[in-house]
Amino acid sequence: MANDALLQANHVTIRFGGLTAVSDFNLDVQPRELLGLIGPNGAGKTTIFNMLTGVYKPTEGDIAIGGVSTREMKPYQITSLGLARTFQNIRLFKELTVLENVKIGGHIHYKYSSTSAVLHTNRFHEAEAEAEAQAMKLLDIFDLRTRADHAAKNLPYGDQRRLEIARALAARPKLLLLDEPAAGLNDSETRALMGTIHDIRDRFQIAILLIEHNMELVMGICERIVVLNFGKTIAVGTPAEIRSNDAVIEAYLGEPVSEAHA
Numbered sequence: 001m002a003n004d005a006l007l008q009a010n011h012v013t014i015r016f017g018g019l020t021a022v023s024d025f026n027l028d029v030q031p032r033e034l035l036g037l038i039g040p041n042g043a044g045k046t047t048i049f050n051m052l053t054g055v056y057k058p059t060e061g062d063i064a065i066g067g068v069s070t071r072e073m074k075p076y077q078i079t080s081l082g083l084a085r086t087f088q089n090i091r092l093f094k095e096l097t098v099l100e101n102v103k104i105g106g107h108i109h110y111k112y113s114s115t116s117a118v119l120h121t122n123r124f125h126e127a128e129a130e131a132e133a134q135a136m137k138l139l140d141i142f143d144l145r146t147r148a149d150h151a152a153k154n155l156p157y158g159d160q161r162r163l164e165i166a167r168a169l170a171a172r173p174k175l176l177l178l179d180e181p182a183a184g185l186n187d188s189e190t191r192a193l194m195g196t197i198h199d200i201r202d203r204f205q206i207a208i209l210l211i212e213h214n215m216e217l218v219m220g221i222c223e224r225i226v227v228l229n230f231g232k233t234i235a236v237g238t239p240a241e242i243r244s245n246d247a248v249i250e251a252y253l254g255e256p257v258s259e260a261h262a
Contacts, residue, residue, distance in 0.1 A: 006031055006082070006175045006207050007052065012061035014051060021047045022231040025061070029175055033207045034197070036218045038242075039228035040251055045211045046088060048228075049177055053085050054078045065175070082174035086164045088183060088211075094153035098144055098163055101152050102135035105170030138166040141203070142196075158189045162196070169204065176200070178210040182217050190214060194221050219243065227251070 005028040012025040022044040029035055037045050050056040052063060054075040063070050065081040073081075084105075093101050139145045142162045147155060152163060161181060168176055181197070182190045194217055201208050212218050218225060219239040227235040227242060229251040235242055242248055 004031065005029060006066065007209075008064045008067075009048075009052070010062050010064075012048075012051060012058045012063060014047060014056055015059045020231055022051070022228075025228075025231075025233060027226065029207050029209055031174075031207055032201060032205060034201055034221055034223050035207070035209045036222035036225040037209060037211050037228065038213075038215075038218055038225060039234075042230075043228040043251075044231040045228055046179060047231075049085060049179055049211065052078075052177065053083060079171055079173075082172075083177065084168040084171040084173035084175075085177035086161075086168050086179055086181060088179045090160050090164055092152040092160060092164060092167070094151070096152060097149050098139065098152055098155065099132065099135055099148040101163060102138055102167050102170050103131045105167035106131055106134055106172070135170060138169055141199075142166045157184055161185065161193075165196075165200070169200065173206060175207045175209065178208060178212075180211055180213060182212055182214045190217055193217065197221055 007027070007029040009025055009027040012022060013020065014022050025044075025048060027048075037048065039045055047056065051058050054070060054073055054077070057071065065078065065083055068081060070078050070081070093104065096104070136145060136148065139148055142165070144159065144163060144166065147159065152160065155163060161184070165176075165178070165181065178197070182193055185193060197208060197210070198221060200206070210218075210222070219242075222239060225235075225237065225239060225242045226233060227245070227248050229247075234247045234251060235245045237245065
């Protein structure tokens with residue numbers, strides 16, 4: 001693996017009882033890379049995201065961010081190293097406003113004591129003003145400024161998806177994990193999302209690792225793709241290489257390629 005990788009996973013395995021959900025998984029993510037993680041349902045993709053973010057601890061192997069092992073870290077500590085994520089099922093604070101959701105995403109960067117918060121000291125007001133300014137910049141990028149005071153639960157589904165990405169970016173990550181960002185979107189929303197993901201990578205100079213079932217999106221924006229099946233990596237390559245890989249075709253069709261084309 002390259003020494004300058006933002007993230008490295010080395011021989012990572014996780015077992016739940018007698019079930020091996022992910023086996024001997026290896027991954028490196030380079031700065032500003034746009035990388036896809038795909039595979040049939042149940043292949044282990046979200047389990048890998050949960051290990052990368054500290055929700056699950058690997059049974060074997062190690063994960064490092066910027067060369068720092070995360071094995072003993074809690075999720076918030078991993079976030080502080082520069083990792084942020086969205087979820088397959090949107091997880092917003094539905095009763096809070098759009099602006100408040102984004103401000104919460106950046107809370108690790110605005111430090112003040114509980115005393116300052118209670119007494120509303122100058123430090124508290126300065127931090128809150130900075131947090132709000134940064135959040136509004138993100139809302140501008142995602143065309144959500146006019147909805148800043150709306151409850152998150154009242155946003156259309158596509159806007160909720162974009163809000164969740166904005167909230168993740170508020171943490172100022174070096175690597176953004178997107179878990180099925182196109183889920184529930186129509187064709188035009190998906191095409192717009194493709195442009196948004198490219199814009200995020202270039203504007204924020206970050207790497208993006210995404211799980212996605214929409215092959216048009218994956219093949220259209222990812223520079224490299226990792227394919228899982230039954231918890232094991234079966235292929236790594238460019239979109240063109242993955243598209244013509246017999247093992248990948250077989251995994252998705254459920255039968256050998258020779259039979260599929262018979």
